[in-house]
Structures are given as C-alpha cells and as structure tokens.
Amino acid sequence: MSGRQRVMVVGAGGHARVVESLLRYVPDVELAGFADRTRASLGERIGGAAVTTTWDELPAWRDAGVTAVALAIGDNAERARMFAAATAHGYRVLGLRHPTAFVERDAVVGEAAVICAGAILGAGCRLGANTLVNTGAIVDHECAIGDHAHLGPGCRLAGRVTVGALTFVGLGATVREGIRIGASVVVGMGSVVVADIPDDTVAYGVPSRVRAATERPGA
Structure with a gap:
C-alpha cells in the first residue's frame, strides 16, 4: 500500500x-x-x-x-x-512485528497477526489471522495456531503443537510436543500441558487439568 x-x-x-x-x-x-x-x-x-x-x-x-x-x-x-x-x-x-522477533523463513504468518518483542516462530509454523504472539513467546517447529488466538508472554510451545481459534495460552505456560489444544480454550498461566485439551474448556495446573467449561462467543 x-x-x-x-x-x-x-x-x-x-x-x-x-x-x-x-x-x-x-x-x-x-x-x-x-x-x-x-x-x-x-x-x-x-x-x-x-x-x-x-x-x-x-x-x-x-x-x-x-x-x-x-x-x-x-x-x-x-x-x-x-x-x-x-x-x-x-x-x-x-499486522505488526517487533524487530527483535525471529520468524523462520518458511513460517506462514496470517493477516493482521501481531508478533511482539523477543518472540520466536520456528520452522514450518502457521499463524492464523489476527493472532497475538506476546512478548518472548516461543512457538517451535511446525506448530499451527488458529485465528484470533493469543499466546501470552513467555509461553513455550514445543514442536507440532496445535492451538485452536480464539484460544488463550497464559503467561509462562509450557506445552509438550504434539499436543492439541482446542478452540476457545483458556490455559492458565504457568501451566504445564502434557495432554490434549478439548474445545471450550479452562485448563490449568502442573500438570494442567480441565477445570471448567467456557462458552464460545454468541453461544
């Protein structure tokens, strides 16, 4: 433009x-x-x-x-x-990207995504539209992040993690390789995610467990 x-x-x-x-x-x-x-x-x-x-x-x-x-x-x-x-x-x-953020050359960044200072997107990552990757978040190889998701400051996603649309991963949370986190999920800060999390839930803890249900917008 x-x-x-x-x-x-x-x-x-x-x-x-x-x-x-x-x-x-x-x-x-x-x-x-x-x-x-x-x-x-x-x-x-x-x-x-x-x-x-x-x-x-x-x-x-x-x-x-x-x-x-x-x-x-x-x-x-x-x-x-x-x-x-x-x-x-x-x-x-x-779409905005801080100059200290590192985005691997073959990563795909969706429309209007915001990538904050010190964030890392590894090889083969896919970032959906209007996603927010906050300060210092690490998204390792081949992760797929859905539209309108928010990865909180300092969270760490190992390789091949899937995060659904409208999901929030809280400050400092850690997600094991290959985990699937559903849509409209809230993962509490500091959680360690070692098992898949279904849609429309709140999960937290070490290890994280589903604690409550959420509602999708308009439901």
Missing part, C-alpha cells in the same frame, strides 16, 4: 502501549489516536496520543482520515469482533 497511513489503535489498556511502540517500526504511519470501548477514558493520553473515540464510532473514523487500524485488544473474542468490523468497513487491519 503506497502513501502515508493514518492509523487508529483500537484498545486503550496496557497492551495499547505495546502496539503504539510496534507502530514506531512501521514506515509511513501517522498515529490518529486511541479508541476505547467506552467514553470513560476520552481525553486520556497513552504515550504520544490521546483516546479520541470509541469502538462503536468506527464507521466515522474515515472522516478523520483514518485508513487503517491496529488492534490492541488482549481478549480474543473482542479482538475477533473488531477485526471483523474494521474489515467490513474497509479499513486495513495492520
């Missing part, structure tokens, strides 16, 4: 600071501001810009010259919803 892009960051929590820092490595980008879920934080500053709008005003952002968005939403269901809304209204949803 040629020309300078005016970008709205969608989200105004802690992760918004991370996304703002990632945008500094993208050429020809102008930060328009931040959009929050509600009006409560309007006018607050986050780094170099202010919260200027809300998510439900997305169709009108184009009137302010916004052509692209960067999603700064940790919650997978909310991030998926805003990805769909932004795409439907013709905005480009930016």
